[in-house]
Amino acid sequence: MVLESVVADLLNRFLGDYVENLNKSQLKLGIWGGNVALDNLQIKENALSELDVPFKVKVGQIDKLTLKIPWKNLYGEAVVATLEGLYLLIVPGASIKYDAEKEEKYLQDNKQKELARIEEALQKAAEKDKPKEEKKDTFLEKLATQVIKNVQVKITGIHVKYEDDITDPQHPVSLGMTLGELSLLTTNENWIPSILNEAEKMIYKLLCLDSLSVYWNVQSKMCYGSREQILVM
Template identity: 90%
Template structure:
């Protein structure tokens, strides 16, 4: 269905940096109810890399991501995103084994996204420079902008496990 593709594209645009292989086959869409559900989303290992935290995600999963979209009053009501069952296994940044191939692929993905963002910015700048032609935002641009301006995020059941195999703590035992 076309609407599923549109919603999947929007979700990929905003969640693609954090979630692996987001596609429309995972999407369960109740069009008239305004409910979108995604199950068993795998979190990318580099999901926290832009935050410059001293740990990395070794494994992660979101059991269920639900979006409630008020189609009838999109400009008046909030879009509610609910994450249920957020599981993260984090390790110190130094404990991740270096994989040159994975690192190269990650860098390539980052460069590709950055190029796309630059191209979009250049296109927008070129459009602004055009003499007052009637520019109309597409339906998708208006929809995405409105959703982002009016979104509420709820997270339930957060489980974070921190495994430290770098530090070598020896516990004192008095026998």
Template identity: 60%
Template sequence: MVFELVVVDVLNRFLGYYVVNLDTSQLSLGIWKGDVALKNLEVKENALSQLDVPFKVKVGHIGNLKLRIPWKNLYTQPFEAVLEDIYLLIVPSSRIKYDPLKEEKQLLEAKQQELKRIEETKQKVVDQEQQREEKQDTFTEKLVTQIIKNLQVKISNIHIRYEDDITNREKPLSFGISLQNLSMQTTDQYWVPYLQDETEKLVRKLIRLDNLFAYWNVQSQMFYLNDYDKSLDNLKNGVVNEYIVPKGYDFVFQCYGAS
């Protein structure tokens, strides 16, 4: 099926760009089977390079990534995406120790991405010409629309933190966000979760957030000075839940419970 090829291609390119040493063959196999489960993924140091910002990822971790794709029942079952334990520690680029081999590898990857982008642009031009001669309401387009209608997303345990002890060495700062749970489901007009069929045009999505916090710490502890595992533990311990609010954080926004 064309759509299966599209899903494989998109996920391979997206995850391949952001994740260290991704086994694309295993990922593709899982997608074709309809059940992808990846654990303990490390986010690349240069994952922010496309944003053209002077920051790098000191610690980047995704504990679990799960995709459930009901290829045989795409019109009657939801496409589910689950992400668990997402932790990012971002620092100024100058705080990352220069590694010539890593830098060379990253430059090569960047060149390969640029070449790929150029080829994709050329292909898009060709595809656009072909699409002018085809009907716009194709089977694949209908299928994509149906999947988006019934897409279910669940994300848990997120902590994204930025640290800076360069701008003001006397008062190192850190700021970030912490979120325990985020979920998104399709609902009916009464906000009760259910599956829409292809005839329905209006899509309603119910988004739920549990324990969302934002903080800004001055004269802050610098996690990045620790090794990778210790820094990761500190990020994990910074997630607020219904039972524990971690100490040492000056919160500027707090949302307890569900919203």
């Protein structure tokens, strides 16, 4: 089906920028079935590169990603994306050992993304030149807009940690944030969760945070070891 293929392509493009071991075939089959469930997704070392910050991901993992797509009633129900267990260990870029093979792959991926951006820009430019009668929204565009309006996101078990023994080796520092749950819901003007219809122009999104905590440790022990050892700490 065309719509399922579009969704699969978008998810592959988005998740592929951040996830190492994405099973694209499993993702596509799950989308066609209406439910996607992916386990133990490893976050790429360069996942933060687009933010232009001098940090890299030493270890990153999503324990489980679930996506529920109500194909039979996309206008009446929300697409629900759930992430269970999101862990990130961030370190200064200088502390990551240079890997020529990884760097070459990263550069190639960047080239592909840049080519995709250029192609998209050219398509938009061509679209602007079309006669007005040809610019009407297609069914897929309208449906995609409706899905985005009502999508619900829920992330549980978040732990983001930063470690630095480069800036001052004598006083290593670690700081972090844990969050029990983060959810993003579509609501009406009274902030009550609801499904917006196609005619609604104003979109209200409610962001909820539960059990937020932060910490800062000086003279901290750094998490050097295997991925498994780090993830259980």
